Amino acid sequence: MSGQPVPGWVPAARRQAQQPPAAPRLPFVVAGHAVGSVAEGVLDEIALTPGYSLPWLLSKKEHHGAAAWHLDAPAGDVTAALAALAQALRQAGRCGAWRDEQLAVCNAAGERIGTVERGAVRPLGLATQAVHLVGSAPDGRVWVQQRAFDKPTHPGKWDTLMGGMVSAADTLDTALERETWEEAGLRTSALHSVAHGGHVDFARPSSDGEGVGYMVERIDWFHATVPEGLVPENQDGEVERFELLPTAEVHARLARGEFTPEAALVLAGFYGW
Template sequence: MNAVVRSPSLAQWLAGARQLAHQPPRQPRQPLVVAGQVVGTVAEGFLSQIGLQRLLDKRYKLSNSEHAGDAAWCLEGLAEASPGAITDALNTLAEALRDQGLCGPWRNEQLAVTNPRGEVVGTVERGAVRVLGIASRAVHLVGLTPDGRMWVQKRSMTKPNNPGQWDTLMGGMVSAADSLPQALARETWEEAGLHVNTLADVVHGGHVLFSRPSSEGGGAGYMVERIDWFRAQVPEGAEPRNQDGEVDEFALRSTEVVREHLVQERFTLEAGLVIAAHWGL
């Protein structure tokens, strides 16, 4: 491994980054149960802030009761425990949270909702996943040139999270409508204007896990996320061009410069840990 990558300052940054990636909730959380299945967690008392009439209008009932012997928030009143019914119930709850200003940025994008066995039981609006402690998935792409330099992007200053920070060539959520390869292809085009089939040596490198408090919902959110990351070689002469307005610029950086920017915390935490994994750290 290059001595630059093994530097003491990078090792110190990496230890701190890994600690930040796995932090306990700031306040006690209770399971969120829908149709008898645990799908997330919510801060104690958090759901007491929403107007319950919005749920009752659709015949759903939200109660702070018991599940498996522990206190839990239970969303009841579903006609059946089908994915469609669970999706409608969770999105009704998400809309009530939005109306009270208690969720993250509304994206009109559905993310998959899973039970403790990892089975998809429904979907929910992306803006509600962190306040409801619902696990999400993301995908990142480490883009390299033939001479070993790395393509990185500077996030738009209008991004709700980490504006102006550096990121991998591409990073985005896996929507409920996408498989992992589909998310990789879609996000690579939207963020970098590149078609995956034009890249060389595309490989799945591994994954990075996060469980940490989120500022969404007035600090009552909790992020539970798996980032699957890929690496690929961008052909010489090909340059990324953003398509969705979420990137301010792209740049080619040497390993030394990337290391310096990591230590200076100029990269997002997610991108930093993906790059470290790419380096085998």
């Protein structure tokens, strides 16, 4: 934990992490559960345009006294209904980068009601979960990665040792293990003192779907010591390079805005700010 005063960029970064939608959004209700939100006009394109025929009814009607978009699918068909809607969003150019990766869709109680393609979560304002790992050397320096320049979000920005999404097939622990291997070529069992450090919450506009997305995400972050002699090596092509930086250099790059917004706030938590 840092004994230094909180740097000026930290409060601003926290404000940026919590922003209202850039344009009006309507609640998105699936099988009777309010699970997200949609920018006005986006689902009108799909519901009213020939060619976007969905096997389940997509309609605008009241939910708790206010207008909302409803995808009326039986409880057992939620995943299939969301898959059809995701494809329609993709055809309409209103989807984020298509990943062929399923993420959990949960109701207000945190219960999973289905899964959906990752590229559709921001346009539909669905809550997601991610995991980050801050990796320190025994001498206190910190491992960081530069994101690949062809990444769909924040290309070339600096990041923690590992940051990735928790997929529908994951628990928090399995996501930590899988992503640490894929991004850094390290097994968590080979690291020392792996521990949960805290979490960071984001709710802010997203550029996905030509600017109609909204990001709602909880990031659980962990910290660990990378033993002497272990060097991160990317396995999935999503990292440009790794660097082992002294604390002062990490602080300087944070102050210059060279890290992703997510990594910046994770590192703020790590440094006790």
